[in-house]
């Protein structure tokens with residue numbers, strides 16, 4: 492039996508789930524403190540995922556490998572000849588598909604995506620956030636115009652004469668297909684600019700969305716909610732964000748009633764304006780009686796946004812992120828919870844930052860243990876990134892006793908799906924993000940290398 496234990500080189504969680512003697516052996520050991528798991532977090536990764544992660548982390552953490560890899564990837568995103576065109580070069584296509592694509596993306600069709608979702612849930616994740624990868628590049632020169640008289644979704648009732656947009660139709664079909672792949676408790680993420688230039692123009696000018704888009708959003712949300720899933724409205728560039736906020740508020744008014752939270756808006760902590768934006772949405776929520784769904788991120792567009800809109804330093808963004816999370820968890824933010832009633836809220840922390848995730852979990856656990864009022868919180872990381880954070884949160888769940896299961900962290904992986912061609916811009920963004928998160932990428936590489944070494948050593952143990 493001992494040699495069977497030593498020979499096991501795969502993920503350890505599945506061993507505990509299927510091997511009663513190992514469960515018994517573990518139950519004799521004193522329960523570890525919640526934030527000191529006994530095994531390294533990466534021990535939860537299946538073998539294929541571990542080796543792919545190691546390949547990507549090796550490239551991302553060595554500038555002499557990453558710089559040419561990034562150059563190659565941008566050549567592939569904008570190919571000038573057949574050599575770099577994934578639709579014309581089968582060798583390149585196969586290499587990309589089995590390495591970077593499979594590392595960061597869920598699949599090219601429903602079968603591949605469903606298999607990936609199954610694997611993620613088997614690892615212990617509560618669910619997935621699924622998004623359709625098609626995206627367009629935002630024109631940074633777009634300027635928002637003055638406030639329109641109606642909200643974007645109200646204008647669906649207006650009889651505006653507009654030609655049918657093929658981009659909106661393609662987006663509608665793609666996102667509806669995505670809605671068919673999510674299940675109960677999962678999330679469907681909506682990136683509105685994926686619907687093309689007409690939508691972009693409406694969002695940036697403050698005009699109502701095209702009627703075709705409003706109907707598409709209504710169809711998509713209705714289908715996702717029917718399937719028991721929830722909706723994230725993704726945050727994007729500042730030039731269109733107030734338009735996106737208006738759409739999200741209308742959806743929250745519609746779907747977040749009677750104790751259910753069907754829709755979450757995304758709040759970017761790197762913006763100086765975000766605390767004020769959130770307070771104004773809480774004000775509406777408290778006055779109008781809908782639940783405010785808060786998906787909290789730091790913000791992904793720092794390289795393209797006007798710099799003065801963003802906090803001056805990384806630590807100011809960290810402080811803002813942590814203060815918003817703690818405020819919602821304590822149910823005291825701005826005047827809410829002191830001078831005014833704290834509105835119904837739900838919190839989703841979309842972050843790769845270990846300190847932020849663990850601090851929030853600690854605060855939530857403390858408040859639950861002391862029976863103090865708090866807000867339900869869930870966590871999410873992108874597929875192929877920050878597995879150390881995801882797996883650490885999962886281990887905290889494993890370490891909790893059966894009785895306290897209700898306070899265990901609920902962790903999600905965010906998956907993008909689409910053809911290899913559709914996902915290329917997404918892959919490039921992930922590669923750049925990995926380059927910018929130098930410290931974490933290096934730590935991830937060292938931890939993955941240690942885990943790979945542990946599994947190889949176990950192979951040779953008798």
Ligand SMILES: Cc1cc2nc3c(=O)[nH]c(=O)nc-3n(C[C@H](O)[C@H](O)[C@H](O)COP(=O)(O)OP(=O)(O)OC[C@H]3O[C@@H](n4cnc5c(N)ncnc54)[C@H](O)[C@@H]3O)c2cc1C
Pocket residue numbers: 620724725726727757759761788789790791792793801802803804805806808841842843844871872873905928
């Ligand atoms: C599940 C999920 C969903 C997401 N959805 C969205 C979305 O809808 N919209 C969106 O914009 N992003 C989204 N993101 C990306 C997110 O905004 C961050 O870019 C990314 O997660 C990195 O931030 P972090 O919290 O993981 O932590 P860290 O890696 O600790 O923080 C990095 C972030 O800090 C900020 N930062 C870095 N340097 C500075 C500086 N000098 N001054 C001020 N701030 C700085 C930037 O926002 C940077 O991205 C999502 C991320 C996840 C995991």
